[in-house]
Amino acid sequence: DSGVTQTPKHLITATGQRVTLRCSPRSGDLSVYWYQQSLDQGLQFLIQYYNGEERAKGNILERFSAQQFPDLHSELNLSSLELGDSALYFCASSVSGGYTGELFFGEGSRLTVL
Amino acid sequence: GENVEQHPSTLSVQEGDSAVIKCTYSDSASNYFPWYKQELGKGPQLIIDIRSNVGEKKDQRIAVTLNKTAKHFSLHITETQPEDSAVYFCAASYENYGGSQGNLIFGKGTKLSVKP
Numbered sequence: 499d500s501g502v503t504q505t506p507k508h509l510i511t512a513t514g515q516r517v518t519l520r521c522s523p524r525s526g527d528l529s530v531y532w533y534q535q536s537l538d539q540g541l542q543f544l545i546q547y548y549n550g551e552e553r554a555k556g557n558i559l560e561r562f563s564a565q566q567f568p569d570l571h572s573e574l575n576l577s578s579l580e581l582g583d584s585a586l587y588f589c590a591s592s593v594s595g596g597y598t599g600e601l602f603f604g605e606g607s608r609l610t611v612l
Numbered sequence: 613g614e615n616v617e618q619h620p621s622t623l624s625v626q627e628g629d630s631a632v633i634k635c636t637y638s639d640s641a642s643n644y645f646p647w648y649k650q651e652l653g654k655g656p657q658l659i660i661d662i663r664s665n666v667g668e669k670k671d672q673r674i675a676v677t678l679n680k681t682a683k684h685f686s687l688h689i690t691e692t693q694p695e696d697s698a699v700y701f702c703a704a705s706y707e708n709y710g711g712s713q714g715n716l717i718f719g720k721g722t723k724l725s726v727k728p
Contacts, residue, residue, distance in 0.1 A: 500655060500657070502655070531715075531716075533718075538720075539720070540701070540718055540719065540720035540721050541656070541701060541718040541721075542718075543715050543716065543717065543718075546715060554715050556715060588655055588656075590655070599707075600646070600658045600661070601656075601658070601716060603648075603655030603656050603657065604655050605653070605654055605655050606655055
């Protein structure tokens, strides 16, 4: 158990809909990262938050947004969903945002868009 | 930006044999190279990492080597066991303890199967 909690574990929705994925980082970790894992693209970095502020952005679509709350949990919002958004979404946390160090991954949220 | 290529995409070995997975990176500024193992239904977990000030690091049956000149690094698993079966990801990033950093860029993964 990595200590990172993600909900929901599975989500099935229709095209055009909006969903929210939630992540609780390990106790004491200030950084939260979101990754998308699809079969052909591997692990794609989406966005990082550190202590409530956006720290870095990767290949995140404009239809996607995220935030980190004062209690350090984070939410990834996916809107106007398309079939191609079907993937496993991972949240990871780390102690600091100043250097990479070890990332602790949750077990992921599997999103299926029909 | 950084780009990490990983080979092979699948690897099948007999129990007790060695397995080698290779990665190349593009950004010469990258100085941190971790390897993650992802078991079925779970998130990736760090198994070993290396920083650019060393050429090799070993932890029991796993070792990682780094060639900065050629910009490639490899994972070596000796005496493989069925429980080593998983997907392995290499990654690269830039670390700066002064505050700046690059984000962890992953390779596309290698599915390792160890046959009893």
